[in-house]
Amino acid sequence: MSIDRHETNVRIDPLSGVSTTGHEWDGVEELNTPLPRWWVWTFIATVVWGVAYCFVYPAWPTASGGSEGFFGWHSRAAVEQDVAALQETRAPILQKIKNAPIDTIEKNPELLAAARTVGKVAFLNNCAPCHGAGAQGAKGYPNLNDDDWIWGGKLADIQSTIEHGVRWDADKDSRSGAMPAFGRDGILTPQQISDVADWVRTMADVPDALAPEPAGEKVYNENCAVCHGVEGQGNKAMGAPNLFDAIWLYGSDKPTIVKRISQGGGGVMPAWKGRLDDTTIKALTVYVHSLGGGQ
Amino acid sequence: MSTAEFAPDGDEHEPIVAPPHKVYPKKVLGEFRRIKWGIQLFTLTVYYLLPFVRWDRGPNEPSQAVLLDLQHRRFYFFFIEIWPQEVYYATGLLIIAALTLFLMNAVAGRIWCGYMCPQTVWTDLYIMTERWIEGDARDRIRKDAGPWTAQKIREKLTKHFLWLLIAWWTGGAWVLYFADAPTLVYKLATFAPGCGEAYMWIGIFTFTTYVFAGVMREGLCLHMCPWPRIQASLTDEYALNVTYRYDRGEPRQSVKQAAALRAKGLPAGDCVDCGQCVAVCPTGVDIRKGASLGCIQCGLCIDACDGVMEKVGRPPRLIGYDTEMNVKRRACGQPAIYKPIRARTVLYAALIAGIGGFMIFTLATRANLHLSVLHDRNPLTVKLSDGGVRNAYTIHVANMNPEPRRFVLEVAGAAGAQMEAVGAPRDAEGRIVLDVGADQTREARILLTIHGGPADRKPLPLEFSMREIETGRSVTARDAFLWP
Numbered sequence: 011m012s013i014d015r016h017e018t019n020v021r022i023d024p025l026s027g028v029s030t031t032g033h034e035w036d037g038v039e040e041l042n043t044p045l046p047r048w049w050v051w052t053f054i055a056t057v058v059w060g061v062a063y064c065f066v067y068p069a070w071p072t073a074s075g076g077s078e079g080f081f082g083w084h085s086r087a088a089v090e091q092d093v094a095a096l097q098e099t100r101a102p103i104l105q106k107i108k109n110a111p112i113d114t115i116e117k118n119p120e121l122l123a124a125a126r127t128v129g130k131v132a133f134l135n136n137c138a139p140c141h142g143a144g145a146q147g148a149k150g151y152p153n154l155n156d157d158d159w160i161w162g163g164k165l166a167d168i169q170s171t172i173e174h175g176v177r178w179d180a181d182k183d184s185r186s187g188a189m190p191a192f193g194r195d196g197i198l199t200p201q202q203i204s205d206v207a208d209w210v211r212t213m214a215d216v217p218d219a220l221a222p223e224p225a226g227e228k229v230y231n232e233n234c235a236v237c238h239g240v241e242g243q244g245n246k247a248m249g250a251p252n253l254f255d256a257i258w259l260y261g262s263d264k265p266t267i268v269k270r271i272s273q274g275g276g277g278v279m280p281a282w283k284g285r286l287d288d289t290t291i292k293a294l295t296v297y298v299h300s301l302g303g304g305q
Numbered sequence: 306m307s308t309a310e311f312a313p314d315g316d317e318h319e320p321i322v323a324p325p326h327k328v329y330p331k332k333v334l335g336e337f338r339r340i341k342w343g344i345q346l347f348t349l350t351v352y353y354l355l356p357f358v359r360w361d362r363g364p365n366e367p368s369q370a371v372l373l374d375l376q377h378r379r380f381y382f383f384f385i386e387i388w389p390q391e392v393y394y395a396t397g398l399l400i401i402a403a404l405t406l407f408l409m410n411a412v413a414g415r416i417w418c419g420y421m422c423p424q425t426v427w428t429d430l431y432i433m434t435e436r437w438i439e440g441d442a443r444d445r446i447r448k449d450a451g452p453w454t455a456q457k458i459r460e461k462l463t464k465h466f467l468w469l470l471i472a473w474w475t476g477g478a479w480v481l482y483f484a485d486a487p488t489l490v491y492k493l494a495t496f497a498p499g500c501g502e503a504y505m506w507i508g509i510f511t512f513t514t515y516v517f518a519g520v521m522r523e524g525l526c527l528h529m530c531p532w533p534r535i536q537a538s539l540t541d542e543y544a545l546n547v548t549y550r551y552d553r554g555e556p557r558q559s560v561k562q563a564a565a566l567r568a569k570g571l572p573a574g575d576c577v578d579c580g581q582c583v584a585v586c587p588t589g590v591d592i593r594k595g596a597s598l599g600c601i602q603c604g605l606c607i608d609a610c611d612g613v614m615e616k617v618g619r620p621p622r623l624i625g626y627d628t629e630m631n632v633k634r635r636a637c638g639q640p641a642i643y644k645p646i647r648a649r650t651v652l653y654a655a656l657i658a659g660i661g662g663f664m665i666f667t668l669a670t671r672a673n674l675h676l677s678v679l680h681d682r683n684p685l686t687v688k689l690s691d692g693g694v695r696n697a698y699t700i701h702v703a704n705m706n707p708e709p710r711r712f713v714l715e716v717a718g719a720a721g722a723q724m725e726a727v728g729a730p731r732d733a734e735g736r737i738v739l740d741v742g743a744d745q746t747r748e749a750r751i752l753l754t755i756h757g758g759p760a761d762r763k764p765l766p767l768e769f770s771m772r773e774i775e776t777g778r779s780v781t782a783r784d785a786f787l788w789p
């Protein structure tokens with residue numbers, strides 16, 4: 011049945027004693043029940059609240075940014091406050107880490123736990139892009155969990171590497187040590203490079219290594235032993251890796267080794283001193299050391 | 306006085322929603338009122354004083370009998386100390402609480418509502434305060450309808466002040482369960498810094514107590530509480546409920562008419578239609594209309610009617626705890642039957658006993674030492690320069706005792722493995738030793754290295770164990786050694 015608004019058939023419902031709105035659908039009539047007063051007031055209060063909110067807090071976009079709100083409240087300021095409060099709660103333990111000589115931290119369970127936590131966060135924020143979230147490394151980026159250290163795995167070595175970086179030109183104390191580009195600069199012939207690669211692979215017991223040409227040993231002794239050692243044991247002072255252990259930074263297959271010999275050089279790590287504060291670097295050092303590779 | 310219209314078999318032309326009305330419950334004395342007072346005194350005393358009960362747990366732990374230490378994530382209940390990984394005890398308690406409610410309901414209806422529910426207890430306290438200041442129901446109705454006089458304003462102010470005081474005290478007692486009570490009281494009283502949160506919670510509880518017990522009262526039971534609906538679906542014809550025995554009460558008439566009828570040897574109902582049962586009801590129910598969702602089973606109408614029956618010289622308990630079925634049986638001349646032991650009460654009781662027993666058992670036999678092992682996932686394995694393989698694990702040891710303890714860490718299952726714990730010393734016999742402080746956890750990083758290993762490179766199942774040096778007691782946790 012259609013609703014006829016012009017028809018004034020407002021009447022009192024006999025059962026409830028309430029007037030009807032005059033609307034009727036198939037014999038069902040709508041009672042004219044007004045909204046409860048508390049409901050109306052609550053509604054008005056929310057409207058007032060909503061309007062007030064728009065002025066008290068930043069709300070409106072303007073040409074140059076946005077409205078500031080009456081109290082100048084700002085989510086960024088709130089975050090900064092929270093961060094400051096957090097730093098305050100952490101200050102005592104950070105102070106202890108700062109004051110403790112670095113090689114005593116691991117002997118103190120409380121400091122070790124704190125340093126590992128702080129270090130891990132710093133690691134994930136800064137180091138993980140290259141070394142991986144678990145410090146497992148990648149091709150060209152050392153695995154920090156193993157016991158093979160190009161620049162040394164003692165606490166002091168790790169700390170120095172983090173502070174000054176590797177081949178980082180902006181830091182004069184940076185680890186430096188360059189492998190010549192034996193192929194590109196024409197120091198060795200392709201044949202010599204191939205020979206020495208075979209020789210290195212045999213000495214390192216790489217499973218698919220071919221029988222070595224004696225020429226390879228000669229090339230090694232004349233060109234490589236100076237840095238990598240007669241036994242291939244490497245030299246940490248120069249960052250010359252141990253060639254005859256089971257760990258390969260770039261890979262142990264022949265093309266990779268040939269490429270390394272031809273092109274020389276090495277990876278670069280930035281210096282973190284100045285970017286991270288000393289306490290964080292200290293905690294980071296302890297964390298990396300505690301991963302299991304530390305010497 | 307109007308009544309809440311919930312009677313299921315009342316007049317079908319009654320409005321579906323009760324018109325708003327104010328209930329002025331009248332004072333009543335009697336057996337159930339005394340029981341209610343007793344329970345009220347008991348529950349309120351427990352609530353307000355429990356935080357001050359001391360319980361000595363030694364120097365390293367708080368000495369408050371009941372304490373929810375959210376900051377350190379511990380829950381203390383007398384001799385029981387619950388750690389966060391044991392919150393399932395709370396689940397068990399909630400299940401037992403629900404089952405107890407079911408059992409109470411199967412035996413005697415909504416007595417929880419009438420005697421023990423905090424809403425009832427505080428509302429009753431508020432009504433008592435109100436009655437003390439403003440007088441009984443009749444005075445209050447008259448005063449509320451009358452003009453605002455100085456006395457009325459004074460009385461209202463006093464009442465609301467006292468109500469707020471009770472509410473404030475209630476909220477105050479609440480926060481005491483979450484911190485050392487005497488210290489917190491002192492800090493709150495001296496406005497020591499750092500109590501903002503406590504003040505906030507006191508404020509919230511003051512507000513809710515005042516609104517729930519002072520303003521909403523029975524409205525909360527009728528319109529907000531889910532229990533009446535749940536209990537209505539759980540109850541059966543054997544459950545005791547406050548019942549008007551209409552077989553005895555009807556037809557109702559005045560005392561005189563009844564006497565005249567009886568003199569002629571004609572049947573006459575005992576109800577004298579005095580309305581006392583309705584006048585005393587805190588939820589505004591007319592019990593004579595039958596079982597009702599609004600009735601909280603407080604028994605006050607029983608007391609009221611018993612008083613009337615005594616005056617008119619009829620036997621008491623025209624209203625009493627009875628079953629709807631018995632009323633019908635009596636009407637047909639059959640004897641009343643009471644069956645508190647039936648399938649559902651036995652089932653509830655058995656479940657309560659079973660779950661409770663299980664909880665007590667696990668609580669009594671639980672280890673006060675906990676060990677968990679987490680395998681490093683990234684990387685899963687590490688190859689060492691000499692070809693060895695290493696797996697790293699993080700272990701957590703929880704010493705749940707109030708004294709520091711010293712443990713030896715061992716691993717079984719990996720023959721020839723070298724074990725190292727970062728930062729943990731070895732004793733004279735070369736064992737890895739871990740000290741864990743009183744009521745504390747300690748984390749340690751464990752490195753296991755194996756040279757060689759099985760040819761098939763299948764993961765080796767491992768069992769880590771923590772053995773307490775002093776007692777020899779140990780806990781174990783399983784993990785595995787993986788190969789690249």
Ligand code: SF4
Nearest residue numbers: 576577579580582610
């Ligand atoms: S108090 Fe008893 S006698 Fe009075 S009306 Fe209620 S049931 Fe009837």
Ligand code: SF4
Nearest residue numbers: 586600601603604606
């Ligand atoms: S009807 Fe009786 S038992 Fe039920 S709430 Fe009212 S006074 Fe209490």
